[in-house]
Amino acid sequence: xxxxxxxxxxxxxxxxxxxxxxxxxxxxxxxxxxxxxxxxxxxxxxxxxxxxxxxxxxxxxxxxxxxxxxxxxxxxxxxxxxxxxxxxxxxxxxxxxxxxxxxxxxxxxxxxxxxxxxxxxxxxxxxxxxxxxxxxxxxxxxxxxxxxxxxxxxxxxxxxxxxxxxxxxxxxxxxxxxxxxxxxxxxxxxxxxxxxxxxxxxxxxxxxxxxxxxxxxxxxxxxxxxxxxx
Ligand SMILES: Cc1cc2nc3c(=O)[nH]c(=O)nc-3n(C[C@H](O)[C@H](O)[C@H](O)COP(=O)(O)O)c2cc1C
Numbered sequence: 001x002x003x004x005x006x007x008x009x010x011x012x013x014x015x016x017x018x019x020x021x022x023x024x025x026x027x028x029x030x031x032x033x034x035x036x037x038x039x040x041x042x043x044x045x046x047x048x049x050x051x052x053x054x055x056x057x058x059x060x061x062x063x064x065x066x067x068x069x070x071x072x073x074x075x076x077x078x079x080x081x082x083x084x085x086x087x088x089x090x091x092x093x094x095x096x097x098x099x100x101x102x103x104x105x106x107x108x109x110x111x112x113x114x115x116x117x118x119x120x121x122x123x124x125x126x127x128x129x130x131x132x133x134x135x136x137x138x139x140x141x142x143x144x145x146x147x148x149x150x151x152x153x154x155x156x157x158x159x160x161x162x163x164x165x166x167x168x169x170x171x172x173x174x175x176x177x178x179x180x181x182x183x184x185x186x187x188x189x190x191x192x193x194x195x196x197x198x199x200x201x202x203x204x205x206x207x208x209x210x211x212x213x214x215x216x217x218x219x220x221x222x223x224x225x226x227x228x229x230x
Pocket of ligand 1: 010012101107
């Protein structure tokens with residue numbers, strides 16, 4: 001049985017195709033999870049809506065707390081880290097992490113960046129020891145392979161082609177997640193949102209087909225790994 005972590009980060013509450021002015025990334029992430037559950041009904045899903053309920057951004061108190069050894073932490077430090085601890089526990093539990101990630105000003109929404117800043121935790125998701133000169137930093141989420149699926153949407157187009165150098169969504173997610181040990185990365189994108197014409201419709205249809213193909217591919221991989229591990 002696999003466990004999915006489904007994260008949405010669009011500031012738009014509804015889903016395109018179902019709700020007026022709805023979000024394309026919510027549409028794609030929901031599509032992925034519904035299709036996955038149709039094929040693997042015993043699997044479980046945790047849902048985290050950082051778009052509508054963003055984690056608190058990292059503060060000076062958070063940094064002080066996170067870099068204080070666990071045994072030396074005071075109550076206020078444990079309180080400060082409580083939300084981050086919960087987000088890390090959710091991530092550790094997951095076999096598949098599905099992230100709806102719109103492009104805002106060439107990067108991810110601030111809400112999603114706040115989530116990333118909360119899950120990159122010394123001693124929990126990455127190790128750091130300045131005395132290990134060959135490898136002072138190391139990933140800690142290596143107990144099992146985790147599949148990361150980034151489902152993005154943008155108003156313009158060609159961000160996979162001639163504007164690829166301006167696309168800081170997938171690369172800015174891949175780098176920190178890879179740093180934690182999550183190296184199996186997959187993505188699909190809707191483009192042309194701002195044009196609302198036949199090119200948008202074609203892009204939605206193509207992205208949904210890509211999502212279906214990802215569910216097929218990853219479903220087999222994840223279930224096979226879990227059977228071997230059992
Ligand atoms: C604040 C903001 C910034 C945006 N910046 C960009 C951008 O840099 N490039 C782009 O192609 N589209 C941009 N867009 C358009 C969104 O990427 C597009 O509407 C996308 O569908 C949003 O995802 P969603 O449908 O899940 O909400 C922006 C939209 C918003 C609201």
